[in-house]
Amino acid sequence: EAAVTQSPRNKVTVTGGNVTLSCRQTNSHNYMYWYRQDTGHGLRLIHYSYGAGNLQIGDVPDGYKATRTTQEDFFLLLELASPSQTSLYFCASSGRDRGGEQYFGPGTRLTVL
Amino acid sequence: GQQVQQSPASLVLQEGENAELQCNFSSTATRLQWFYQHPGGRLVSLFYNPSGTKHTGRLTSTTVTNERRSSLHISSSQTTDSGTYFCAISSNTNKVVFGTGTRLQVLP
Numbered sequence: 001e002a003a004v005t006q007s008p009r010n011k012v013t014v015t016g017g018n019v020t021l022s023c024r025q026t027n028s029h030n031y032m033y034w035y036r037q038d039t040g041h042g043l044r045l046i047h048y049s050y051g052a053g054n055l056q057i058g059d060v061p062d063g064y065k066a067t068r069t070t071q072e073d074f075f076l077l078l079e080l081a082s083p084s085q086t087s088l089y090f091c092a093s094s095g096r097d098r099g100g101e102q103y104f105g106p107g108t109r110l111t112v113l
Numbered sequence: 114g115q116q117v118q119q120s121p122a123s124l125v126l127q128e129g130e131n132a133e134l135q136c137n138f139s140s141t142a143t144r145l146q147w148f149y150q151h152p153g154g155r156l157v158s159l160f161y162n163p164s165g166t167k168h169t170g171r172l173t174s175t176t177v178t179n180e181r182r183s184s185l186h187i188s189s190s191q192t193t194d195s196g197t198y199f200c201a202i203s204s205n206t207n208k209v210v211f212g213t214g215t216r217l218q219v220l221p
Contacts, residue, residue, distance in 0.1 A: 042214050059210075
């Protein structure tokens with residue numbers, strides 16, 4: 001089974017703080033994704049990437065930057081965190097096998113005070 | 114853009130009852146996936162099912178692509194089935210859109 005790991009698993013920061021969420025997949029998948037999950041909204045796509053150095057804009061990108069440094073690693077950056085970014089963040093990856101079936105990491109719970 | 118509607122939004126069952134969860138989407142999807150989210154938050158892929166019918170254990174997924182709908186049937190529900198079920202679709206752009214989920218509670 002595909003392996004996607006995220007760190008940290010929990011993070012508390014203050015308004016205006018700088019936060020980096022990390023994601024690593026070890027399955028040679030081309031695509032990686034960052035989502036946020038909030039009550040009443042399901043999962044919403046923030047950014048995604050189809051390879052190292054590539055970045056695609058998702059549906060809710062405002063306030064987020066992302067960088068894909070290698071095929072394995074995808075980072076989500078919040079440079080001036082706000083309370084509205086308090087959420088559960090998921091990373092996922094998918095490859096060409098099975099037409100792009102997604103595999104998810106365990107999630108990072110971020111609280112911005 | 115693509116939209117995904119799931120129904121019902123929530124469902125309460127007695128253990129042993131069956132459940133039928135629906136997913137309708139607004140445009141042609143080349144990929145459709147059903148996920149289960151544990152009460153603790155972990156997301157697990159149940160089915161990758163862009164068309165046709167698939168079974169695993171007590172779960173059956175049926176997708177009718179040209180009617181833009183998919184269903185997830187849970188037979189003989191158990192308390193451990195409690196959680197939230199999501200449908201997600203994508204097209205050739207690889208951009209994935211999730212529905213808002215069906216929250217299932219199975220009572221003992």
